[in-house]
Amino acid sequence: MSDFDTDSEHHFDAPDARHKTRPPRPQRGRAVFLMHLLRAASCAAVVAVSGCAYYPYPVATSAPASFDRSFSAAGGAMRDQGLAISVEDRASGTVVGGIGGGTVTARVLQQADGSVRVQFDATGPRDPALIDRVSRSYDSRMGR
Numbered sequence: 001m002s003d004f005d006t007d008s009e010h011h012f013d014a015p016d017a018r019h020k021t022r023p024p025r026p027q028r029g030r031a032v033f034l035m036h037l038l039r040a041a042s043c044a045a046v047v048a049v050s051g052c053a054y055y056p057y058p059v060a061t062s063a064p065a066s067f068d069r070s071f072s073a074a075g076g077a078m079r080d081q082g083l084a085i086s087v088e089d090r091a092s093g094t095v096v097g098g099i100g101g102g103t104v105t106a107r108v109l110q111q112a113d114g115s116v117r118v119q120f121d122a123t124g125p126r127d128p129a130l131i132d133r134v135s136r137s138y139d140s141r142m143g144r
Contacts, residue, residue: 065115065116065142066116067093067108067110067116068090069142070108070116070118070142071090071093071095071108073118073138073141073142074095074106074108074118074120074138075088075095075097075106076137076141077106077134077135077137077138077140077141078095078097078104078106078134078137079097080134080137080141081099081130081133081134081137082099083097083098083099083104083134084097084098084099085097086098093107093108093109093110094106094107094108095108099127099130100126100127101124101126102122102123102124102126102127102130103122103123103124104120104121104122104130104131104134105120105121105122105123106118106119106120106134106138107119107121118138120134120135120138
């Protein structure tokens, strides 16, 4: 007889009577994986966002500059650039400062429409870029 006798008492294909067959379970493996993936993505998003700093964009004010603020900024800009102030007359709106034999004069004028006009003039400066630096310093002080 051969090893694979068909008359044998042992049949491997027949279900064992001792084991009950269960109905198939729904596949929960994929759902559990997706839930873990969603949790991990949520945690990563929270960590990424918490590390970001928000700096609001500065909003320019639309209100016209006041005479007093412009006058103070003109004198301060001249001091920022190392000029020694010799005249600071708020009534006439004039600030005069000197450095190295040169003189810078600032005139602050109140216009008829309420706006303020500031003008810088230089005479005899050895540094031709001085007036530009004073003007940039004034703009900085005015928030421009």
